[in-house]
Amino acid sequence: MPDDNVPSYLLDTDEAGRTVMARNDEGWCAAIDPYHLRCTIYSQRPAICRQFDMGGDDCRLVRQEYRRQQHDLSTLFPSFHP
Numbered sequence: 001m002p003d004d005n006v007p008s009y010l011l012d013t014d015e016a017g018r019t020v021m022a023r024n025d026e027g028w029c030a031a032i033d034p035y036h037l038r039c040t041i042y043s044q045r046p047a048i049c050r051q052f053d054m055g056g057d058d059c060r061l062v063r064q065e066y067r068r069q070q071h072d073l074s075t076l077f078p079s080f081h082p
């Protein structure tokens with residue numbers, strides 16, 4: 001969004017040419033602290049993050065997809081424990 005002030009090293013461009021948050025090797029937002037699952041730019045997080053409804057429909061869909069992926073990995077690799 002025009003008023004976002006995210007550090008440029010955390011930005012990427014998607015297939016449609018839009019500026020988006022970069023992702024790390026595991027697909028998480030590049031701004032996340034993977035050890036504590038906290039936003040490292042919380043005070044500078046983009047507007048879309050500020051508007052995201054925790055526990056809302058989109059949140060539940062993302063969590064559902066994450067659980068499905070974890071289940072698939074556990075099925076493919078029985079020794080995998082998330």
Ligand code: SF4
Pocket residue numbers: 021029030031032033038039040041042045046049
């Ligand atoms: S709040 Fe936004 S910028 Fe921060 S880690 Fe989550 S997705 Fe990334």
